[in-house]
Amino acid sequence: MDLDFVRMGDTGLQSSEIQFGTWRFGKETEEGNVEIDEERAHELLDAYAEAGGRFIDTADVYGGGKCEDWIGDWLAQSEYDREEFTIASKIYWQIREGDPNSRGTNRKNVRHRIDALLDRLGTDYVDVLYIHRWDDDTPAREMMKTLNGLVEDGKVHYLGTSTLVPNEWKVAKANEIALAEGWEPFTVAQPRYNLVDREVEGGYLEMTDDYGIAVCPWSPLGQGFLTGKYDREDGLVGESRAAESSRFREGYLTEENFDVLDELEAVAEEVGATVAQTAIxxxxxxxxxxxxxxxxxxxxxxxxxxxxxxxxxxxxxVERLREAKGGPYSDI
Ligand SMILES: NC(=O)c1ccc[n+]([C@@H]2O[C@H](COP(=O)([O-])OP(=O)(O)OC[C@H]3O[C@@H](n4cnc5c(N)ncnc54)[C@H](OP(=O)(O)O)[C@@H]3O)[C@@H](O)[C@H]2O)c1
Known part of the structure; x- marks a missing residue:
């Protein structure tokens, strides 16, 4: 296995064709279990790199900061140079109780958080900085000017948005402000998108297509639902930490979603691949x-x-999978 590179939208950046997400590093479940500890995190990074993977996705809140620490330690100890990897992180969620300035994309918070996350990762720059969610309390102009400053300072190479539907008009507005001012616009987007979560189809993907924004979907396996280890009658058949979340069980284990899973399983069998491989x-x-x-x-x-x-x-x-849940569809 040696992963290929693909172009990131209209940018000059190339990404591994499959990116590796580290949300579960140091994450505690509702039952108090840690999904992935430090030793396992390093084994996973080793395995991904060994397969030729060179794109690591993290966020400054994952594992309360432990995730970035562990990635930084791994980079320092591994046989690879930091420069061989494209690293994406994210800023937004509140980090100090009672302090509204410690949340969102206001200038104070962004400038503080970028330095803190670079320190944890042990690097001078991140390749992609995402805003983790949209901050309606900060004007788009203040946010884009601040983010552009990080690009000019060399702390960030590309700007990303991981905000959700129906925020696409806000992303477009922010990009128009940036383009008019000669600032860096958003060139990468990270929405939730998989065969059962289809809300980006339509307006959101039309917006990203129009701007040439690189789309990197999260939860392509529906947090494990689209892997073949869930059964309509028996529920979970096998092991899962993700299924310890009541939100996961209520959101994913529905009759409608099991209909999609039936079609996915049929296609997987036809192509001789696993259910998870077919979903990806x-x-x-x-x-x-x-x-x-x-x-x-x-x-x-x-x-x-x-x-x-x-x-x-x-x-x-592809068409059968696309139609399994019903519209709206984007062009494929
Ligand atoms: N921007 C955002 O707001 C946002 C939100 C969510 C995620 N993300 C990013 O997207 C990445 C991926 O999200 P995700 O973890 O939800 O992705 P996912 O690929 O949909 O689900 C991953 C989970 O599915 C299960 N799984 C994976 N492969 C499997 C297999 N072959 N067989 C059986 N079970 C399998 C594992 O959980 P169990 O074994 O415990 O079931 C695993 O932790 C994150 O790490 C993060 O970087 C971003």
């Missing part, structure tokens, strides 16, 4: 998408998921 491959056959961000709790899951790069789907199979 769907994204890799999608014209509006640059590269999906996959998660994995074990090295075994990660290696299986990276095998998606070798799965070929026919147009007819």
């Amino acid at each position: 491959a769907y994204h890799m056959h999608h014209d509006s998408i640059a590269a999906p961000i996959i998660g994995a709790r074990t090295v075994e899951q990660l290696e299986e998921n990276l095998g998606a790069a070798e799965v070929a789907l026919s147009d007819e199979q």
